[in-house]
Amino acid sequence: METRKLVIVGAGPIGLEAALRATQEGYDVTVLERGSVGAAVRSWGHVKLFTPFSMNSTSAGRLAAHAELDPGDILSGAEFADGYLNPLAECAALKGRVLENHEVQAVSRLTYGKPDRIGSPNRSAARFRILANTPVGQLNFEADILLDCTGFVSLHRHMGAGGIPCPGEHLLADQDYRIPNTAATNRFANRRTLVIGGGYSAATTICALGQLCDPAPNTKIIWVTRGQRVEPMPGVSDDPLSERVRLTNAANTLATSDNNCVDWIPGAFVDRLTRTVEGYVVALLYPDATGEGRVLQLLVDEIVANVGYRPDTRPFEELQIHRCYATEGPIKLAAHLLGETSGDCLQQSSGGAALLKNPEPNFYILGAASYGRDARFLLQTGLKQVSELFDSLETGATV
Ligand SMILES: Cc1cc2nc3c(=O)[nH]c(=O)nc-3n(C[C@H](O)[C@H](O)[C@H](O)COP(=O)(O)OP(=O)(O)OC[C@H]3O[C@@H](n4cnc5c(N)ncnc54)[C@H](O)[C@@H]3O)c2cc1C
Numbered sequence: 407m408e409t410r411k412l413v414i415v416g417a418g419p420i421g422l423e424a425a426l427r428a429t430q431e432g433y434d435v436t437v438l439e440r441g442s443v444g445a446a447v448r449s450w451g452h453v454k455l456f457t458p459f460s461m462n463s464t465s466a467g468r469l470a471a472h473a474e475l476d477p478g479d480i481l482s483g484a485e486f487a488d489g490y491l492n493p494l495a496e497c498a499a500l501k502g503r504v505l506e507n508h509e510v511q512a513v514s515r516l517t518y519g520k521p522d523r524i525g526s527p528n529r530s531a532a533r534f535r536i537l538a539n540t541p542v543g544q545l546n547f548e549a550d551i552l553l554d555c556t557g558f559v560s561l562h563r564h565m566g567a568g569g570i571p572c573p574g575e576h577l578l579a580d581q582d583y584r585i586p587n588t589a590a591t592n593r594f595a596n597r598r599t600l601v602i603g604g605g606y607s608a609a610t611t612i613c614a615l616g617q618l619c620d621p622a623p624n625t626k627i628i629w630v631t632r633g634q635r636v637e638p639m640p641g642v643s644d645d646p647l648s649e650r651v652r653l654t655n656a657a658n659t660l661a662t663s664d665n666n667c668v669d670w671i672p673g674a675f676v677d678r679l680t681r682t683v684e685g686y687v688v689a690l691l692y693p694d695a696t697g698e699g700r701v702l703q704l705l706v707d708e709i710v711a712n713v714g715y716r717p718d719t720r721p722f723e724e725l726q727i728h729r730c731y732a733t734e735g736p737i738k739l740a741a742h743l744l745g746e747t748s749g750d751c752l753q754q755s756s757g758g759a760a761l762l763k764n765p766e767p768n769f770y771i772l773g774a775a776s777y778g779r780d781a782r783f784l785l786q787t788g789l790k791q792v793s794e795l796f797d798s799l800e801t802g803a804t805v
Contacts, residue, residue, distance in 0.1 A: 409434045410802045413536060413549035415510045415721070417443045419486075420773030420788035421555030422494045422504070423467055427792055429499045430466070433802030436547065438538050440509030443495040444487035446557045451484030452587040453610055456649035462785040463490055464793075470497040480649050509539045513552065514724040525726060530767040551768045551799070558774040558783075560718040565602045565676045565711040567691075574679040577686075583711050588614045593708055595622035600688055600704060602676060603712035604631035605781060606650070609639050609657035611710050612668060616660045619667035627668045628704060629661055630690060634673040637662055677701065679709070717775045726765040735778030736764055736771050743780055759798035762791060770795055 412428045414421045417439035428435045439445065455462060460477035467473070471493035475481065481489065495504045514520075515532040523529050536547040562583035566572030585607050588594055595618045601611050608629070618625045631638045637658040645651045661670035677691040686709055690702040717734055719727075730740030742757040762770050772791045777783040 408803075410550040411436075411533075411548060412551040412553070412802065413438060413534070413547055414553045414555055415536075416440075416555035416557060416773070416775075417491075417495060417504050417506070418446050418555060418557050418773060419444070419462065419491060419785055420557075420792065421553070422491060422500070423464055423789055424553055424555060424772060424792045424795075425500055425503060426464075426467055426470055426494065426497070427796045428802065429503070431796055431799070431801050433551070435500075435503050436549075437495075437500070437504040438508040438510050438536070438547065439504060439506050440539075442506050443504060444491035446559045447483045447487050447491065449483075449559060450585055451487065452482060452589065453585050454480055454482050454649060455486060456480070456606070456647050456653065457784060457786070459486070459490070462486065464789055467494055470494060470499055472497075505540070507541050508545075510536055510556075510721045511539055511544075512537045512724060513722055516548070520724050520726060525765040527767045529726070534769070552770075554722060554769070554771040554775055555773045556718060556721075556775050558715045558717045558777070558779075561716050562711070563714045563716055563779075565713050567675055567677070569713070572676045572678050574681070575676075577679065577681050578709060578711060582709055583713065585610050585712065586614065586710060588618060594618055594625060596624040597707040598626040598628070598685070598705070599708040599710060600686070600706040601627060601629045601710045601712065602631075603714070604633060604638055605712065605714065606639075606653065607712035607714075608710075609653050611712055612657045612660055613653060615710075616656075616667055619665075623666070625667065627660075628706065629668055629670045630674050630676070631670070631672050632675055638670055638672065671702070674702070714779065714781060716779050722769075725769055727769070727771075728765055730778060733778035733780045735776055735780060736762070738763065739771075739776055740778060740780070743777065743782070746782075759794040762795055 410433055412433040412435050414425050414437045417437045425435050425437050459475050459479040471490055473490050475489045514535050516535045517532040518529050534549040534552045538545055563569045564571040594615055612629055615627045638661045639654045639658050641654040660668040674690040674692050677689040679686050679688045685705050685707045688704045692700045728737040730737050733740045738761045742761050773788040774783045
């Protein structure tokens with residue numbers, strides 16, 4: 407009897423749930439995580455999730471982790487990682503299987519290159535070969551089945567026209583693209599901050615900065631969004647997620663009410679920025695019918711560019727993966743998602759395990775990485791992917 411080797415890249419919520427299920431199915435499981443368990447979730451640890459704990463976990467996971475959290479709890483990222491992800495990684499089934507500080511650099515097949523045996527199931531005759539940077543140097547790992555659970559916050563997008571960098575954008579640091587922890591810094595109080603972006607991350611930043619305006623009345627926020635709308639956040643009709651409703655309403659009120667705190671500028675994008683001793687000089691461009699556009703010049707102290715993320719596809723580029731030209735997600739799932747008309751992530755139907763298949767046999771992209779640039783991913787979708795995938799696979803024990 408031989409046990410099939412299954413390697414998971416990424417110890418986020420979906421990688422860990424997949425690992426737990428894989429051990430239950432009899433696979434020999436290893437999880438390679440480039441940072442620490444839940445590293446991506448911890449990077450926004452001060453932010454509250456808008457889905458309750460019951461939607462972000464499975465009953466098997468809660469049992470294995472001995473989680474003492476209430477299913478209805480609305481947790482911060484740090485609370486979710488401390489109270490669930492870390493105990494899950496340490497549970498009896500996964501103990502010693504989650505290797506932290508193991509960053510996957512590249513993946514191939516042992517004896518086949520990318521152009522060999524195109525789309526053929528025979529490629530699975532050669533195991534996956536996985537190169538990782540580890541605390542003891544570079545190591546190879548091998549696998550019969552490989553799951554990409556690397557999420558999507560590794561790479562941010564840019565704030566220039568259409569998502570490319572604008573001139574001067576290289577002046578920003580990586581942290582300027584994240585939701586700032588305003589409780590842990592005095593970067594923003596009594597200063598002028600430009601916030602760019604029209605999603606929930608930008609709304610979270612606006613609400614956090616808005617709370618500074620009362621105790622620190624010289625705090626000024628300029629919020630730039632691309633679309634021409636009545637309110638910056640469109641919201642979801644009859645939204646059952648109360649935390650998301652609260653966030654949407656609070657950000658819209660700050661943007662549209664008469665106050666000295668937030669100025670909302672819709673329909674513009676950043677054309678260029680420069681750094682002077684007084685701060686950043688930012689040129690905003692409003693495209694008009696002539697194509698010339700109008701320019702507004704701003705002077706700000708800080709910039710927060712919550713302009714979204716994209717998956718890091720580089721470690722997997724030697725495999726045969728058919729990706730969507732728009733979202734960079736795997737094509738079958740992306741095509742299914744493009745057919746979904748609702749903008750509400752809660753309304754999405756699952757396409758089943760068939761959509762998770764790639765031309766590369768035994769390679770699956772799960773979790774936020776599977777949605778590519780499509781921001782509608784929810785943890786409950788990823789948990790369903792895990793369950794549907796393992797329902798469709800043979801068990802790990804082979805003769
Ligand atoms: C601010 C924010 C709030 C969110 N709130 C919610 C919410 O309320 N509800 C909800 O359902 N969803 C929410 N999401 C969306 C989504 O559920 C989360 O992004 C979630 O963390 C995705 O889980 P994941 O396991 O797919 O990926 P991640 O949590 O991103 O985990 C991926 C892991 O892979 C590791 N990794 C990446 N590259 C490599 C590599 N080359 N080698 C080894 N390891 C690697 C990373 O370090 C990370 O630990 C939110 C997202 C953000 C950004």
